[in-house]
Amino acid sequence: MKELENWVEEQAKILKPKEIVWISEGEGKELENLVTQALKENFIGGKVLYELNQTPFPHSFLHRSHPEDVARTEHRTFLSFKDKNLAGPTNNFMGIQEAKELIYNLSKNAMEGRKMYVIPFIMGNPDSHYSLPCVQITDSIYVAISMCIMTRAGKVALEKIKERGKFIKGIHSLGNLDKDKKYIIHFPEEELVVSLNSGYGGNALLGKKCIALRIASYKGWCEGWLAEHMLIIEVENPEGKKFYFAAAAPSASGKTNLALLSPTLPGWKVRTLGDDIAWIHIGDDGKLYALNPEAGFFGVAPGTSSKTNPNMIKTLKSGKHLVTIFTNVALDPENLIPWWEGLEPDIPKPKKLLDWQGKYWDSSSGLPAAHPNSRFTVSIRNCPILSPEYDNPKGVPLDGIIFGSRRSSTIPLVFEAKDWQTGIFFAATMGAETTAAAEGKVGIVRRDPFSMLPFCGYNMAYYFKHWLKIGKIAKNKPKIFFVNWFRKKDGYFVWPGFGENIRVIKWMIDRIEGKAKGVEKEIGIIPKEEEIDLSGLEMKREDVEFALSLKRDEWEKEISDIEVFLKSFGDELPDEIRKTLHSIKKKFKNI
Ligand code: GTP
Numbered sequence: 306m307k308e309l310e311n312w313v314e315e316q317a318k319i320l321k322p323k324e325i326v327w328i329s330e331g332e333g334k335e336l337e338n339l340v341t342q343a344l345k346e347n348f349i350g351g352k353v354l355y356e357l358n359q360t361p362f363p364h365s366f367l368h369r370s371h372p373e374d375v376a377r378t379e380h381r382t383f384l385s386f387k388d389k390n391l392a393g394p395t396n397n398f399m400g401i402q403e404a405k406e407l408i409y410n411l412s413k414n415a416m417e418g419r420k421m422y423v424i425p426f427i428m429g430n431p432d433s434h435y436s437l438p439c440v441q442i443t444d445s446i447y448v449a450i451s452m453c454i455m456t457r458a459g460k461v462a463l464e465k466i467k468e469r470g471k472f473i474k475g476i477h478s479l480g481n482l483d484k485d486k487k488y489i490i491h492f493p494e495e496e497l498v499v500s501l502n503s504g505y506g507g508n509a510l511l512g513k514k515c516i517a518l519r520i521a522s523y524k525g526w527c528e529g530w531l532a533e534h535m536l537i538i539e540v541e542n543p544e545g546k547k548f549y550f551a552a553a554a555p556s557a558s559g560k561t562n563l564a565l566l567s568p569t570l571p572g573w574k575v576r577t578l579g580d581d582i583a584w585i586h587i588g589d590d591g592k593l594y595a596l597n598p599e600a601g602f603f604g605v606a607p608g609t610s611s612k613t614n615p616n617m618i619k620t621l622k623s624g625k626h627l628v629t630i631f632t633n634v635a636l637d638p639e640n641l642i643p644w645w646e647g648l649e650p651d652i653p654k655p656k657k658l659l660d661w662q663g664k665y666w667d668s669s670s671g672l673p674a675a676h677p678n679s680r681f682t683v684s685i686r687n688c689p690i691l692s693p694e695y696d697n698p699k700g701v702p703l704d705g706i707i708f709g710s711r712r713s714s715t716i717p718l719v720f721e722a723k724d725w726q727t728g729i730f731f732a733a734t735m736g737a738e739t740t741a742a743a744e745g746k747v748g749i750v751r752r753d754p755f756s757m758l759p760f761c762g763y764n765m766a767y768y769f770k771h772w773l774k775i776g777k778i779a780k781n782k783p784k785i786f787f788v789n790w791f792r793k794k795d796g797y798f799v800w801p802g803f804g805e806n807i808r809v810i811k812w813m814i815d816r817i818e819g820k821a822k823g824v825e826k827e828i829g830i831i832p833k834e835e836e837i838d839l840s841g842l843e844m845k846r847e848d849v850e851f852a853l854s855l856k857r858d859e860w861e862k863e864i865s866d867i868e869v870f871l872k873s874f875g876d877e878l879p880d881e882i883r884k885t886l887h888s889i890k891k892k893f894k895n896i
Pocket residue numbers: 554555556557558559560561562563580581603604605607608609742790791798801802803806
């Protein structure tokens with residue numbers, strides 16, 4: 306395709322790579338050759354990839370990133386529009402001319418001495434009307450291999466680019482990994498992303514947050530659909546009836562775990578469709594249909610074990626499809642087995658351990674051996690509970706949308722919004738404690754609307770309006786629920802979480818089927834204690850009560866924080882949200 310060839314040529318003139326390599330298969334021999342190359346190629350004092358013990362972890366490799374390039378960098382992530390107002394108060398804005406000049410200056414000769422990989426890829430099932438063909442260029446072989454795992458790459462995408470005559474563009478260069486020159490700049494109107502001087506996941510695998518969320522959410526706003534930071538699951542009850550849920554949660558706050566949930570209640574089954582991103586369209590029947598545009602998991606390693614997430618451990622040990630990469634985990638140097646905090650009891654902590662930077666780990670240092678944001682990159686096809694509906698080009702019809710917070714107080718284990726408008730209000734004002742998925746202090750409560758604060762590709766006030774509008778058009782809407790697995794009592798998580806979360810989903814299904822009444826409280830419908838199935842679980846009554854409780858002092862503070870946050874949107878804030886705030890405030894005053 307001429308436009309593609311011209312664009313690649315044009316970029317090569319600026320970036321000056323020593324060679325251009327087109328990815329045509331993204332699997333098989335081609336992927337094998339890339340891995341062989343990466344095992345030999347130098348990268349910050351070592352190699353790009355190290356082979357791991359193939360017995361427990363077939364087709365698995367270790368990568369160590371630059372030690373200062375280990376998480377998304379929100380303060381260096383920008384949206385560039387003609388009109389500043391389109392970025393809104395929660396995003397960093399950069400004018401188009403300034404951005405283009407900066408990029409040109411930083412890109413000149415940035416790929417000198419390196420190969421430039423051209424990766425055609427498609428987000429979503431190629432047969433889907435909703436999938437989007439894209440092309441990323443990169444000078445990182447680690448990024449090229451990761452893109453082959455995370456997306457449908459190669460000729461399948463190239464064919465669609467030719468057929469549709471257009472593609473979303475991504476330019477990525479490691480440059481010199483200078484953190485002061487790191488920029489991730491999005492041009493939603495032009496459907497272009499440029500990322501320079503970082504090699505880390507969300508900053509560098511451009512299909513993921515940059516394209517499938519920031520560019521796609523803007524596109525969805527223009528075209529009438531949604532791009533969301535959500536997992537997708539199929540839940541089958543003991544009678545064989547299936548229900549579909551999409552669930553948002555902030556980064557490193559339980560999506561992957563919920564997506565691969567292994568239910569503790571007998572007879573219940575959960576199957577995975579996606580663990581991080583959902584594109585949601587309105588169907589002809591007025592239902593909302595969700596599909597996963599990705600083809601792999603880029604999941605948090607620490608805390609993953611056969612106790613918390615047995616299906617992920619099986620996924621990582623499968624080795625059936627493509628290759629698996631562990632980034633910034635620790636390593637048992639004798640047995641070449643990856644290790645991270647929370648992996649016991651599967652793999653006991655080895656006597657000798659290399660930390661995530663490859664140095665001998667001193668257990669008395671108080672520092673973790675694996676980086677808290679260490680991750681694995683693995684094909685979704687290796688997941689033993691992948692739903693056959695993953696390949697459905699239309700997506701699956703949603704029965705429920707779940708919004709999860711990470712809050713040690715205030716937010717109860719679960720509640721249902723009384724209606725769509727109230728659901729949008731709580732989603733828009735959700736708070737969450739920050740995690741290691743982004744640079745900065747961990748554990749600070751900040752408002753993270755829809756878990757999209759770092760990923761919304763346009764003015765968040767318009768995004769709220771867009772969700773409200775979707776609710777008006779879709780006549781067969783899912784119910785909206787809120788969950789918080791992270792509430793603490795005396796310093797401990799009061800809810801056991803993980804596989805036990807099926808008990809909360811069961812209540813949601815009872816609500817969907819009209820079997821559970823719940824109790825109406827100020828914020829919505831909360832389960833009656835006896836409506837949560839606790840069979841086979843040893844949990845004190847008072848702890849369940851605590852998990853479901855609303856504390857007046859906590860909610861007074863919550864509402865005043867919400868008010869401050871909503872003020873930042875000024876006049877752009879939708880009236881519906883302002884009105885819902887008043888009505889909820891009034892309810893709390895009336896207690
Ligand atoms: P991103 O990939 O960053 O978008 O995150 P994610 O939402 O997929 O995060 P993930 O599921 O990997 O969550 C990681 C963290 O959440 C780990 O620290 C887990 O131990 C913790 N976690 C997940 N589910 C639960 C749960 O039900 N209860 C508790 N207490 N912790 C959980």
